[in-house]
Amino acid sequence: MAWHLLLLEDEASVREAFALRLRDQGYVVQTAESGEEALGLLRSFEPDVLVADLVMPNLSGLEVLARVKQLSPALPVIVLTARGTVKDAVEAMRLGAFDFVAKSIDMDDLLHTLRRATEFLTLQRQVQLHSGQDVARYALDRVIAKSPVTRSFLAQVQELIKNDRVTVLLQGETGTGKQYMGRVIHYNSPRAGRPCVEVDCPSIPRDLFESELFGHEKGSFTGATGRKCGLIEMAEGGTVFFDEIADLPLPLQAKLLRVLEERTIRRVGSAATIPIDVRVMAATNRNLKEAVAKGEFREDLYFRLNVVTLTVPPLRERREDIIPLAEQFLNRSALALKKPVRTLGESAQVLLQGYHLPGNVRELSNLIERAVLFCAGTTLEAANFPIDVQAAGSMPVAASLDASSAEADGSDSGDVHISFRVGAQSLADLEDRIIEAVLAQSGGNKTLAAKQLGVTRWMLDRRRKPRV
Numbered sequence: 001m002a003w004h005l006l007l008l009e010d011e012a013s014v015r016e017a018f019a020l021r022l023r024d025q026g027y028v029v030q031t032a033e034s035g036e037e038a039l040g041l042l043r044s045f046e047p048d049v050l051v052a053d054l055v056m057p058n059l060s061g062l063e064v065l066a067r068v069k070q071l072s073p074a075l076p077v078i079v080l081t082a083r084g085t086v087k088d089a090v091e092a093m094r095l096g097a098f099d100f101v102a103k104s105i106d107m108d109d110l111l112h113t114l115r116r117a118t119e120f121l122t123l124q125r126q127v128q129l130h131s132g133q134d135v136a137r138y139a140l141d142r143v144i145a146k147s148p149v150t151r152s153f154l155a156q157v158q159e160l161i162k163n164d165r166v167t168v169l170l171q172g173e174t175g176t177g178k179q180y181m182g183r184v185i186h187y188n189s190p191r192a193g194r195p196c197v198e199v200d201c202p203s204i205p206r207d208l209f210e211s212e213l214f215g216h217e218k219g220s221f222t223g224a225t226g227r228k229c230g231l232i233e234m235a236e237g238g239t240v241f242f243d244e245i246a247d248l249p250l251p252l253q254a255k256l257l258r259v260l261e262e263r264t265i266r267r268v269g270s271a272a273t274i275p276i277d278v279r280v281m282a283a284t285n286r287n288l289k290e291a292v293a294k295g296e297f298r299e300d301l302y303f304r305l306n307v308v309t310l311t312v313p314p315l316r317e318r319r320e321d322i323i324p325l326a327e328q329f330l331n332r333s334a335l336a337l338k339k340p341v342r343t344l345g346e347s348a349q350v351l352l353q354g355y356h357l358p359g360n361v362r363e364l365s366n367l368i369e370r371a372v373l374f375c376a377g378t379t380l381e382a383a384n385f386p387i388d389v390q391a392a393g394s395m396p397v398a399a400s401l402d403a404s405s406a407e408a409d410g411s412d413s414g415d416v417h418i419s420f421r422v423g424a425q426s427l428a429d430l431e432d433r434i435i436e437a438v439l440a441q442s443g444g445n446k447t448l449a450a451k452q453l454g455v456t457r458w459m460l461d462r463r464r465k466p467r468v
């Protein structure tokens with residue numbers, strides 16, 4: 001794809017020489033000799049990048065930049081100058097220029113900056129494309145909210161969707177869906193068409209954190225071979241979501257606080273501040289108040305983040321959501337794994353309702369995926385779930401057992417009652433369920449279960465491996 005440039009330069013000889021070289025490099029170039037002409041052309045020729053000379057009669061490059069940022073805020077503008085001062089450069093960056101480049105005959109700096117601008121646009125378009133799909137995926141009416149607890153949680157979410165500048169702190173146990181809810185807020189808000197950049201605080205190397213977040217100037221540290229745009233800048237107009245914010249190193253906490261207070265960023269190695277318009281969300285499963293008390297988290301940042309705190313409730317407090325969520329995960333997994341599983345059987349429903357799900361929604365999703373993988377029929381039953389889950393659940397699995405008879409005669413044997421749905425289940429399903437039920441009866445003791453089933457331990461293990 002050829003990138004379209006609008007080159008604004010008042011000196012005819014420079015304009016023609018630059019246009020020629022840029023066309024040689026594969027750019028589609030439209031030229032303008034004055035700011036007025038460039039602003040007029042922007043309406044018909046929609047460039048990907050505007051390259052504007054700084055010093056011109058009538059409208060200066062900075063004045064054009066200021067107007068362009070009102071008309072097309074997303075258009076990257078590169079300001080060119082032969083004799084610009086630091087003051088001009090700072091002003092250009094403050095007005096939202098993509099970069100400020102010295103004019104030179106070889107045009108190396110300009111070509112390098114154009115490459116960065118087009119890389120940035122490619123990335124931005126990928127993010128937007130991605131967000132186009134996510135708007136449907138995270139639509140508010142697709143969020144499962146059968147329980148009153150989730151419904152009142154969603155009422156708070158709706159307020160935050162409307163107020164898209166408010167900083168949000170999402171708290172909750174692991175796997176409750178903090179990140180998921182963050183995306184729901186972003187993709188239903190007026191910011192939905194702009195990027196949602198997620199920063200996984202524990203996984204970014206400490207020494208790179210600052211430049212990842214704020215970007216850097218060429219040569220600002222060893223290895224900074226070019227100028228780099230930071231994650232916060234990439235989210236312009238959208239949302240930055242800090243996952244596991246408690247892991248943000250203390251010196252960066254101070255810098256993030258400044259971003260929240262001043263709504264500007266400064267790239268590493270640069271004196272210029274760049275205005276930013278992003279909503280900040282942060283998530284944690286730690287108690288930030290305790291982290292503040294231990295001196296591990298800045299109190300001022302905690303107060304800044306804590307404008308609105310949402311606590312995503314654990315699944316055990318919204319049990320009505322378990323089955324609809326499980327059904328959603330079943331359909332998703334069956335599709336992804338190309339399995340014919342269609343229904344969540346009665347026994348599986350009872351098991352999931354009785355299981356405490358310490359890992360919350362993530363655990364439920366993983367359990368369903370595993371069970372779908374191991375299910376040979378079209379209905380997911382309790383016996384398809386791991387034995388420890390069956391043991392931890394309330395245990396009225398499809399195969400209920402008559403423990404009283406075993407107790408009465410003092411033997412280690414008992415009856416196992418299995419229901420068999422003709423046409424919906426296979427002999428293999430039946431065998432699986434007998435094995436799982438006997439294992440459950442033996443408290444997970446495989447040697448005892450193998451003895452009761454009349455097979456060797458090795459055969460039992462082999463039989464329990466997935467037949468996929």
Ligand SMILES: Nc1ncnc2c1ncn2[C@@H]1O[C@H](COP(=O)(O)OP(=O)(O)OP(=O)(O)O)[C@@H](O)[C@H]1O
Pocket residue numbers: 143144172173174175176177178179180181283284285325361362365
């Ligand atoms: N209401 C929901 N509907 C559908 N899927 C959900 C829902 N809530 C969470 N999930 C899914 O559950 C998984 C865990 O959610 P998420 O990663 O948001 O949890 P988290 O609270 O951020 O976890 P952690 O603290 O461990 O990072 C994800 O796959 C997510 O898509």
